[in-house]
Amino acid sequence: MSSTLQPDFPVPLTVPQLIGWAAQQFGDKTAIREQGRELSYRELNDLRRRAARAFMAQGVVKGDRVAIWAPNCHEWIVAAIGLQSLGAVLVPLNTRLGKSEAADILQRAGVSVLLTVPALENCQPLQAFANDVLPDCRLTILLQSEGENALSWSDFLASSSGADNAQYIAIERAVSPTDTADMLFTSGTTGKAKGVLCSHEQNIRVFKTWGDTVGLRADDNYLIVNPFFHSFGYKAGWLAAIIFGATILPMARFDRELILQTIQAEKVSMLPGAPSLYEMILATPNRADYDLSSLRLGVTGAASVPVQLVRDMRDVLGFETVVTAYGLTESTGVVSICRPDDDAQTIATTSGKAIPGVELICVDPATLAPVSAGVEGEVWVRGYNVMQGYFDMPEATAETITQDGWLRTGDIGVLDERGYLRITDRLKDMYIMNGENVYPAEVEKCLYGLAGVAQVAVIGVPKQPQGEVGMAFVVAKPDSALSTEDVKQFFANNLARYKQPFYIEFVESLPLNASGKVLKTELKSRALKGLKA
Known part of the structure; x- marks a missing residue:
């Protein structure tokens, strides 16, 4: 493409x-x-x-x-x-x-x-x-x-x-x-x-543009905590650093104390990450024992960002520049990004505007017609950043990329009059835990492999500092003696830790609509009330 x-x-x-x-x-x-x-x-x-x-x-x-x-x-x-x-x-x-x-x-x-x-x-x-x-x-x-x-x-x-x-x-x-x-x-x-x-071209062009926009420089010491297996650590990480001549400081695992030590010892100036990264640093009891004055540039996203966090990153942690961005793997990692001179409210509540050379619209999911500014719709992207396709999956590629080159992201968002994007929901039933995408369909499919499970539905619910965590509603078969520990152990044996639901709740039945589809909005409402209580 x-x-x-x-x-x-x-x-x-x-x-x-x-x-x-x-x-x-x-x-x-x-x-x-x-x-x-x-x-x-x-x-x-x-x-x-x-x-x-x-x-x-x-x-x-x-x-x-x-x-x-x-x-x-x-x-x-x-x-x-x-x-x-x-x-x-x-x-x-x-x-x-x-x-x-x-x-x-x-x-x-x-x-x-x-x-x-x-x-x-x-x-x-x-x-x-x-x-x-x-x-x-x-x-x-x-x-x-x-x-x-x-x-x-x-x-x-x-x-x-x-x-x-x-x-x-x-x-x-x-x-x-x-x-x-x-x-x-x-x-x-x-x-x-x-x-x-x-492609090579897509990766390099996108992250040259990304680095120009956020202000990455050759004199930056770039601490890469984000894993290299993810676009954030690989493409926005070491690839971007090489394009701009920055010094790469790889970190093999997340360790809050080690991060603070490294910032001080290596005079780290560039530190991107999910909002939870900065929240954990801010919450560190002995943070004042470390010299964090070298911090210059922070780039975040992958979850909702509180306005106060942006202010604290600037005022407490000392970042000169804080920006938020939005992207997905299918868009070579980037769709839109805030600009360094945007105000804290804009940076916290939007994902910026499309990067140069990329078109961004919101469309009515039912009619596929573009909607006006201020109206919710599915986010569509077109440009040089749209993936070449899914490997060996032509049907899935055709479902995701329209004949005229629009990438259907599956996210619901609103574009304002300035062209700034705010993500409001997800068509794809996905939640984000510590910056990692978790797809309930995969978790549900896994649990159906446990003997004694009749039905299961998984949703994402808010929890700090992870952002969101999974909550599994399980309907056990009548003769089953399944326990919460049985379910947790099965997940531990079969799923990566970040995909494992944090909450497990046994229920007699799942709420269904007339066509038999699980009403996850009802489950989420019930879950939020229960967690609040």
């Missing part, structure tokens, strides 16, 4: 060309600093080319899908830009997934190479996939540590000597701006994850 850009775009439009350009522009400036180790932009480019030749020596070719299932670390970045330098497709996996969830994605994506670590939150990948669970995966590489049936990162890099350098240069130069760069998986209302395809 993307169009080729004008040749005078200010930065190169493929990953290999971009990293080479950054090496020339920023040279010995620190690109990544992690646990005392530093990589300059020149060294990052050299390491990228070494990783690319290693992938080449391991048989990776253009179009191959290569997955990274690991926490934030410098090896993650090197692996990603290395494989993309061959025209291979990056498939990031959520580190909170369990074995069955990860296997489903890896199998359907046809992943040929998996880069991971020995242990993740809900899975030990080498043990989980030891017995031919992944028929297409011919190689596993451990980014950190060593293990049986896997190639260590150092041995992988050493294998680069087996690649022909002249052949590699020809392959790198053949990578096109319109080639697919990545496949990020996003759930849908059916509960089946969909692989979203985006």
Whole structure:
């Protein structure tokens, strides 16, 4: 769905060309600093080319899908830009997934190479996939540590000597701006994850525009707490930092105390995140013990943002600039964004206006006709940021992207007279927990696998500091002796932690309309009254 850009775009439009350009522009400036180790932009480019030749020596070719299932670390970045330098497709996996969830994605994506670590939150990948669970995966590489049936990162890099350098240069130069760069998986209302395809050109253009708008600079020290498997940590994270020559500070896991220590020690100036990130920092009892004066730029979104939080980010935490944005994986991560000089009310209550080159309208879900300013409608987006499509799902792609190129987001919103967007509801029955999208259909489908469950309905309810959490209403079969603990344990065994409902309530029946559809608005009303009480 993307169009080729004008040749005078200010930065190169493929990953290999971009990293080479950054090496020339920023040279010995620190690109990544992690646990005392530093990589300059020149060294990052050299390491990228070494990783690319290693992938080449391991048989990776253009179009191959290569997955990274690991926490934030410098090896993650090197692996990603290395494989993309061959025209291979990056498939990031959520580190909170369990074995069955990860296997489903890896199998359907046809992943040929998996880069991971020995242990993740809900899975030990080498043990989980030891017995031919992944028929297409011919190689596993451990980014950190060593293990049986896997190639260590150092041995992988050493294998680069087996690649022909002249052949590699020809392959790198053949990578096109319109080639697919990545496949990020996003759930849908059916509960089946969909692989979203985006090109090199889309990623680079969107996040050059994003960085220009928020004011990212080469002198920024950019602490990336947002996970690399998400657009926020990957595209708005290390990719944007490279485009602007900032210093990347990867953080492998969320740790409030460690974040404060790092801000002080590394003089962090750029710290984006979900609203809950800033709320937790503000609520830290010993926050005054740390020097946070270096903080300059904060970008948030992915949930409702209280006006007071914007004011506190500026007045208490000392951010010079605070902006909010809206986007989805299918829009290469960004649709609209506030401007730094917007007032606190606008920043807190809207998601800004469309980025340049992108059209934004709200339409009546019934008639599909555009609605007037101030009237609710489904948010539609058209422009260079609209995904190439869903991998191997042409019908789902056709349902999501109209024939004339509009992306149907499934979100309900209102555009004001200025063109600023306010998201008011979700057609897709989704809620957001700590910045992570959770789709009730997937959670419900999972619980139907538990013996004794007759019916289930899941909704999102407000809870601080997470923003929203899940609440499951369960109807047990007449002869069942199911308990709340049984349900919680089943979820723990089968779903990533962020998808597991926080509240479990057994009910005799679910409210239904005349056609037998569950009335979730009624459930939400009941839940809110109960929680308030």
